[in-house]
Amino acid sequence: MKNKRIPVFAMLLALCCGVLVSGCKTTDVIDGLGAVQVGGFRLSESQVGALKKTAVALEKAFTDITPEQEYYVGRAVGATLLGKYHPRTDQQTVQYLNLVGQSLARVSDMPETYGGYHFVLLEDEGINAFAAPGGLIFVSRGMLRCCRDEDTLAAVLAHEIAHIQLKHGLQAIKTNRLTSAFSIMATEGAKQAGGPQLAQLTGIFEESIHDVTATLVNSGYSRAFEREADVAALVILGRAGYDQRALVALLGEMKQRLNPQGLDFAKTHPDPADRIVELEPLLAEAKAPAGMALRQQRFKSILGSI
């Protein structure tokens, strides 16, 4: 018996190496196996099938959610937010906000997403900014009032872009939901999704969207996530040529304006003063970039009256 096991291991290793060289995937390799002889025991075709499913399920845990699925999650989160707040649709505001946003997103570590980055101003007096997974970014009028110039607005958008790139929104989805979704997807019948599987997946989708929106609107991210997004925002601002200190200026202004009992940013974010303390050491070298006055001028002329 022992003698037989060695060739099996050798065969498996060879298969694995084959995968590395050819760039195929797990399932291709297992597909290649019919009934197999393993360690003296013969695995039937159905056992190989079961093995294949286990491999697929494990693979899911590694690959996380796909860009396409992230896109659909983001759309649903966006539809929920836009069901609650009205977007401002005048062309000049929309264009300007998206130019500032794109100038940041393009220099970030993830310049493109499945559906692209899109920015919108919400008619909401609370101090809010939300990033739906995949690239939809929402800034409230109340938040805009905390911005004294284009560079401060850029700081808001850079922070939200960072949340998207770091996949903070997706991480609000409880792991067991994704595990269930993956196991449904792995079932044979899901090759043509429909019927009970579609209903099940939609149920999981619904719960996942709730996880994300509840986090964005009610509970907020962890302090660690906010810090990560602040640090990433500094990098993005610096690369784009915006003033990195604008993030600190923004937090200072928010500290002034936030009502500690408020249901907006005050509830969902750490105290701005604490965030400033954490950012200051990173800004020792930060220099005021060129063109701030030019940018402030256009900011005032386009958004000044809003």
Next chain:
Amino acid sequence: MGMRMKIVLFLVLSLVATAVWAGQGWRSVAVQKGAVRVSPMPFGKIVATLGYGERVDVLEEQGLWLKVRDQQQGREGWMHSASLIAKTITLKPGERVGAGASEDELALGGKGFNAQVEAEYKARGKNLDYASVDWMERIQVSPEAMREFLAKGGLQNPEGGNGHEK
């Protein structure tokens, strides 16, 4: 019996591990509109736009940028590595993109949270404004408007030049 379990476990884990490493010389486009640029710069001129799932061969690497050639038409240029993924993307169950795709490549096989699930969710949901989401997704910024915006705002970025395309 114990030995058999170990072997089975080994088989599963090794295959999963190798799957993670699979694919070095090519990538699939992981975004709907993947810009192929003339230079490895954020505002470099766009020479082609590739769709989700299209395959490219990697020719060269420079930081986060990859010089690629698309497998369909042979167009060459630079793409950001974050827009690419070392996996085969099957657009619909059963549909194959490129060679070697298996029907079980369901990770990216259009299954899971997709348009069908969205339609079902929309039918169930209350206070969902998908029309505004569609409007939001249509917002575009043209390269000309971007160039003008950067220039007039004095925005320079060391990695991307000043937005003036060569």
